[in-house]
Amino acid sequence: MDFGLIRESLPFLLQGAWVTLRITALSLLFGILLGTLVALARMSPIRWLSGLTLGYIELLRGTPLLVQIFLIFFGIPQLTQQQINEFVAGVIAFSINSSAYVAEILRAGIQSIPKGQREAALSLGFSPTQTLRYIILPQAFTRVIPPLVNEGITLLKNSSLLSAIAVVELTRAGQLISARTFKPFEMYLAVSLIYLVMTLVLSFVARQLERRWQVR
Amino acid sequence: MRKGIVVMVLMGLLGASGVLAQSCLANVKANGLKVGTSPDYPPFESLDKNNKIIGFDVDLLNLIGAELGVKVNFIGQSFDGLIPALLSKKIDLIAAGLTITEERKKSVDFSRPYISGPNVIITRKETTGISKLEDLAGKKVAVQIGSAQEKIASGVKGAEVKSYNLYTDAALALNTRQADALIVHRFVGRAFLKQYPDLKVVAELNQVDTGLALRKECSDLRRAIDAAIEKLEKNGKMDELAAKWFK
Structure with a gap:
């Protein structure tokens, strides 16, 4: 075991971890925004709209994330003749992919709110939009924090797939060093510990949020 | 019971020392030569239509295997994992168009060089202003990880x-405008140019030697392989192979 190597390469690994965090945070943010729209469309009474979103969700859940990343990174430039930065390509791929999962999580959350609440709000004079905005969604979001955090942790770990399009995130940083030093064990050990620290922090924050926003 | 354990430990130690004492050459003669390669580097090695590994290195190793009287098995894997696989004895030898570098020599031994040639810079045909290494400042340069x-x-x-993980991905990135230039061995560059007609060679860099990599303790195997390479050079087989793959 070469602990000196781990210490020596820590700054470079942490730079990679910072890229991993940024990709995860941005993708989760866009994934939740897009996913909310998808969830609402999925539950829409308009038949073609809910059918279309069902197709969207199945397409994204039914194909490997790595393939989706390659499609965007190598595919978009081929179609548009435009360069696409690999970081941006990664965030686009992850946001779209995540929106499908978030949509299903949210749909479950929204459907878990008893029907009576919606009926009560409507009879009290709330418009359907107001009912959604002030009554249903706030409660639904609180309920889905645990699965959303799960999605965040999945995203964080899956961001390692971006190493394949040369984004120097945490996994790639470790690969680059081990390719130079031929010491994969030390590097991947350090890399997994850094991932673990990040996911543990994420779980901790989520538990705090859950406690604070608990339905009383 | 305790006696039994002691006997087992002793036998284990004896067995282990037996393996250590056994030469790499004898081991390879008994179990075949496990050759690690990364088949994304035509014409040194690539996959044919049936996903079989083919290329200069494959033909070369089969000739060497015939000289030594050993069976040769090719194991395809990722390029950056080749040296770790060699060091952890998963493979006996690396044949992957590997450039002989001082840095690699610290970890592995190289055979007698079997090919010499320059690296080249490749760009898209429309690109201007890149004609030497320094011109790559501010440009995205695609290469393979660990190369x-x-x-x-x-x-x-x-x-x-x-x-990139694969050299073929690096070439694809250049062709799809995701990178501005590619640095690669001349022979591999030629193969990529055939595949992507919109690319061109803009500069030749320093000459490098290509060799087979072995574990440092396997000097007996290395000497046998060096002798085989020398023989193939003298009897013209090496030139035949070069003509077949590098034309």
Whole structure:
């Protein structure tokens, strides 16, 4: 075991971890925004709209994330003749992919709110939009924090797939060093510990949020 | 019971020392030669239509195997994992168009060089203003992770090095405008040019030697392989192979 190597390469690994965090945070943010729209469309009474979103969700859940990343990174430039930065390509791929999962999580959350609440709000004079905005969604979001955090942790770990399009995130940083030093064990050990620290922090924050926003 | 354990430990130690004492050459003669390669580097090695590994290195190793009287098995895997696989004895030898570098020599031994040639810079045909290494400053340069060319690119001040798992991905990135230039061995560059007609060679860099890599303790195997390579050079077989793959 070469602990000196781990210490020596820590700054470079942490730079990679910072890229991993940024990709995860941005993708989760866009994934939740897009996913909310998808969830609402999925539950829409308009038949073609809910059918279309069902197709969207199945397409994204039914194909490997790595393939989706390659499609965007190598595919978009081929179609548009435009360069696409690999970081941006990664965030686009992850946001779209995540929106499908978030949509299903949210749909479950929204459907878990008893029907009576919606009926009560409507009879009290709330418009359907107001009912959604002030009554249903706030409660639904609180309920889905645990699965959303799960999605965040999945995203964080899956961001390692971006190493394949040369984004120097945490996994790639470790690969680059081990390719130079031929010491994969030390590097991947350090890399997994850094991932673990990040996911543990994420779980901790989520538990705090859950406690604070608990339905009383 | 305790006696039994002691006996087992002793037998284990004896067995282990037996393996240590056994030469690499004898081991390879008994169990076949396990050759690690990364088949994304035509014409040194690539996959044919039936996903069989073919290329210069494959033909060369089969000739060497015939000289030594050993069976040769090829194991395809990722390029950056080849040296770790060699060091952890998963494979006996690396034949992957590997450039002989001082850095690699610290970890492995190289055979007698079997090919010499320059690295080249490749761009798209429409690109102008890149004619030497220094021109890569501020440009995205595609290479393979862990390659000698990655090292060259990293040495250019201001160049943005993009390291891909596969060399074929690096070439694809250049062709789809995701990178501005590619540094690769001349022979491999030629193969990529055939595949992507919109690419061109803009500069030749320093001459490098290509060799087979072995574990340092396997000097007996290395000497046998060196002798085989020398024989193939003398009897013209090496030139035949070069004509077949590098034309």
